[in-house]
Amino acid sequence: MNSLHIMLGSPDSRQHTMPPLKEQDYYIGVDKGALLLAENGYYIDLSLGDFDSITDAEKLIIEKNSKKVISFEPEKDDTDAELSLVYAMQFFDTEQIILYGWSGGRLDHLMSILMIVMQPRFKSIVTRLIFINQTNTLKFYLPGSYLLFKEPDKKYCSFIGMTPLSNLTLDKGFKYTLDNKNFDYPIALISNEFVMEEGRFSFDSGLAAFIQSKD
Structure with a gap:
């Protein structure tokens, strides 16, 4: 690559x-x-x-x-x-x-x-x-389903709705999960954590950012 x-x-x-x-x-x-x-x-x-x-x-x-x-x-x-x-x-x-x-x-x-x-x-x-x-890695995602991998040196992960998001789902790979949650406004869902080495998230519309962070 x-x-x-x-x-x-x-x-x-x-x-x-x-x-x-x-x-x-x-x-x-x-x-x-x-x-x-x-x-x-x-x-x-x-x-x-x-x-x-x-x-x-x-x-x-x-x-x-x-x-x-x-x-x-x-x-x-x-x-x-x-x-x-x-x-x-x-x-x-x-x-x-x-x-x-x-x-x-x-x-x-x-x-x-x-x-x-x-x-x-x-x-x-x-x-x-x-x-x-x-202390941070920031990536952006368009609608779809994505498998995310934990960075070894990062403790926290956050999902940021840069726009309204529809059907946002965070699976059991994360400490705080969501099931097809809709947000009608930009939202910052911060201080989540991986509980496994990987986790999947998906959404149907909007633009999302994913941040992995450490103090």
Whole structure:
């Protein structure tokens, strides 16, 4: 399975998780995320952003360690995170798109990143997106039935209805189960736990997020 790894520019180094280095994978660095990759020995397939928080010396480091660099004006309609996904859709055909460096900074930045999945233009890649930081793994699901596996280092799991959900079912693999429950509004069902190594969940309409977390 090949992956596209996108390093965003969170200012909080405590939340930085570095992607694995794999020959078959691709790497996008976004603004300060590009600098972080470059300084840690990654050769970046695409670096992009307005680079408004980057010095000239740091920009040179990014350019020396990138196959391609695209700079934007700070005043633009799309955020750097949105632009990274636009380019991901256009130029990288991978099974997974894994995002890092998305948490720990401004709350408005975090909200804008998480709400990306609500935009119709990104619907085709929603189920390929994975958000990872030091304590969380976040994935999104369209209607269907899914077998989920517990991450060994994570204690909690949460189901988030990004939209209303119909017939949400959580089987006996989870501590708190549900049987065809309807929610007419977005809902956060947090602090559930696996009681087995795997559990199945299903729903018939809406958009759901699944988070595995540790303290």
